[in-house]
Every structure is written in C-alpha cells, then in structure tokens.
Amino acid sequence: MKQAMIIMNPSSGKEKALEYVRKVEDALREEIGYDVVIKETTQELDATKFCVSACQDKFDLVVSVGGDGTLHETINGLLDQPHRPKLGVIPLGTVNDFARALHIPLDPDQAIRTLSSTRLRQVDMARINDQLFANVVAAGSLADALSSVTSEEKSKLGAFAYFKQGAKELLGNSVSPLRITHDGGTWEGDAPIFIAALTNSVGGFENLAPDASVDDGLLHCFILHDLNIFNTLTAGVSLLLGNLKAHKDVEYFTTKRVSVSSTEPVKTNVDGEPGPALPIEMHILPSHVQVIVPEDAEIA
Numbered sequence: 001m002k003q004a005m006i007i008m009n010p011s012s013g014k015e016k017a018l019e020y021v022r023k024v025e026d027a028l029r030e031e032i033g034y035d036v037v038i039k040e041t042t043q044e045l046d047a048t049k050f051c052v053s054a055c056q057d058k059f060d061l062v063v064s065v066g067g068d069g070t071l072h073e074t075i076n077g078l079l080d081q082p083h084r085p086k087l088g089v090i091p092l093g094t095v096n097d098f099a100r101a102l103h104i105p106l107d108p109d110q111a112i113r114t115l116s117s118t119r120l121r122q123v124d125m126a127r128i129n130d131q132l133f134a135n136v137v138a139a140g141s142l143a144d145a146l147s148s149v150t151s152e153e154k155s156k157l158g159a160f161a162y163f164k165q166g167a168k169e170l171l172g173n174s175v176s177p178l179r180i181t182h183d184g185g186t187w188e189g190d191a192p193i194f195i196a197a198l199t200n201s202v203g204g205f206e207n208l209a210p211d212a213s214v215d216d217g218l219l220h221c222f223i224l225h226d227l228n229i230f231n232t233l234t235a236g237v238s239l240l241l242g243n244l245k246a247h248k249d250v251e252y253f254t255t256k257r258v259s260v261s262s263t264e265p266v267k268t269n270v271d272g273e274p275g276p277a278l279p280i281e282m283h284i285l286p287s288h289v290q291v292i293v294p295e296d297a298e299i300a
C-alpha cells in the first residue's frame with residue numbers, strides 16, 4: 001500500500017489544524033487508499049525532521065498542514081535526499097505564498113479535495129547556504145524590518161502589513177552596502193533590499209514577480225535602490241501593477257546562481273522567516289519536487 005505522511009503544526013491556522021488533519025486523513029485513507037502516518041510538530045524544525053524520515057522510509061507522499069513556516073521546514077527535509085516524496089499542501093497560514101503560486105485553494109476544505117487530483121507539477125526549489133527555500137529570499141534592512149511583521153498584523157492587513165512596515169523602514173532611509181554576483185555580472189551599491197523570488201507570489205503580493213513561473217529554472221532578482229519618500233510611493237504603485245521590474249530605481253535580472261555579500265552585518269529573510277546573515281550563496285534546483293495541484297489550475 002502507498003504511504004503518506006501528514007506533517008501538521010497544531011499552532012497554525014488559529015488552532016484549526018487539528019480539525020482539518022482528520023479530514024486530510026480521511027481523504028488520503030478512504031478516497032485515495034493511502035496508509036497514513038500523522039506527525040504533529042511541537043517545536044521549530046520538527047517538520048524538517050519528520051520529512052527526512054519520510055524520505056528515508058521511501059514514503060510516496062508528504063502533506064504539509066500549516067502555514068508557510070511549516071511548509072518551509074517540511075521542504076527542508078528534502079535537502080540532499082535521493083528519494084523525495086510527492087508534496088501536498090493544505091494552507092492554514094496567513095499569507096500562503098506557495099499555495100497561491102500553485103493555485104492550491106486557500107480554503108482548507110477545498111485544498112483537501114485537491115489531494116485527490118491526479119495532476120502533479122514539477123516545481124523548482126533553490127538552495128541558500130545549507131538550506132532550501134521554496135519561495136523567496138530577501139536581504140537588507142528592509143528585509144529585516146519585514147521579518148518583524150507579526151502574524152496578527154498579517155491576518156488583519158494581509159499583504160499590506162508588509163507594505164506598511166516596508167514604507168516605515170524606507171522613510172528611515174536605511175540602506176546596506178551590497179555586492180551581488182550573478183550569471184550576468186556583478187552589481188555593487190547601497191540598497192535597502194535585495195529579493196530573489198522563485199514564484200510570482202511574495203508576501204501575499206501575487207504581482208511582485210509576474211514573470212516567474214514555478215518551473216522556469218530561474219531566480220527572479222530585484223534590487224531596490226535610491227528609494228526615498230517620493231519614489232517609494234511610485235515603486236509601491238509599480239508593485240501593485242505587477243511592473244516593479246520596470247521602475248527606474250529597480251534593477252531586475254534572472255539567474256541560476258547568485259551570491260550576496262556586504263561589508264556590514266546584514267540579515268536575511270527566507271520564505272518569511274529570519275534566515276542566515278550575509279554572505280549567502282543561492283542556486284536553483286530545477287524541478288526538484290512534485291506537487292499535487294488542482295486538475296484545472298492555470299499555473300504560470
């Protein structure tokens with residue numbers, strides 16, 4: 001019998017995870033015929049540990065039930081594993097960028113029904129130093145400020161919680177000296193933020209990198225520079241219109257590999273969680289995991 005592991009964070013989704021996990025179990029066991037193991041996380045990195053054991057025991061499917069934090073920890077269990085189970089995603093977080101990019105319904109009941117879909121999508125992941133990411137890496141003072149947005153603010157304001165915090169930081173005019181080396185050359189200068197995105201949805205803004213598709217084998221990179229009180233507003237409008245890369249104070253490029261360093265201590269944010277300090281080295285892992293997506297999803 002095929003084996004599935006459900007990795008569930010009971011603290012995500014306003015404590016509703018326990019209710020949904022029974023429904024996920026029923027769908028996998030009764031409708032699809034899996035042998036099901038349920039693993040409940042109790043602390044940070046449990047999801048990674050559980051996913052490593054699912055890889056080693058050659059499970060067919062791992063389903064992440066939680067927010068982007070749980071998903072990020074789950075996919076990190078795939079690092080350097082020769083056998084990587086298929087991935088199912090039940091989004092219970094406040095932003096759910098990965099589910100948005102793959103058109104997995106944000107309504108958990110509908111997402112559970114998607115698990116019986118026969119459609120799989122080969123999805124790129126990327127490596128940053130000694131971990132994986134599925135969505136986005138940001139570096140710089142602005143990235144650090146965005147890490148401080150609380151779940152409460154995100155539930156209240158959605159993606160605009162990031163916008164509000166970002167605008168506040170930019171008005172403080174704080175920049176970091178960055179050196180960014182990619183397939184097309186090197187950029188050096190002062191910038192409040194560098195972003196490398198794998199999918200179109202970043203921080204709930206589904207328009208940040210509209211050209212990014214989940215399997216294009218590329219990192220879509222943005223360097224915002226020279227942002228002041230006036231052009232912050234125009235950059236915000238460009239972001240909402242899906243045209244950030246064309247803004248005059250934005251450097252945009254795609255690459256398979258990029259490294260970022262600084263002469264000052266600079267923090268990063270990886271898939272919405274605090275990440276390693278600079279220097280960082282990132283490279284794409286094309287079509288690294290198969291994800292169950294809705295039969296009719298029109299995914300970029």
Ligand SMILES: Nc1ncnc2c1ncn2[C@@H]1O[C@H](COP(=O)(O)OP(=O)(O)OP(=O)(O)O)[C@@H](O)[C@H]1O
Binds near residue numbers: 009011045092093154
């Ligand atoms: N039992 C637990 N209690 C508290 N925290 C946990 C537990 N299990 C895992 N965690 C941690 O909770 C963090 C946040 O989880 P996750 O992102 O899934 O939920 P969320 O906070 O509801 O979503 P979002 O980040 O989108 O607001 C994870 O990074 C994980 O380390």
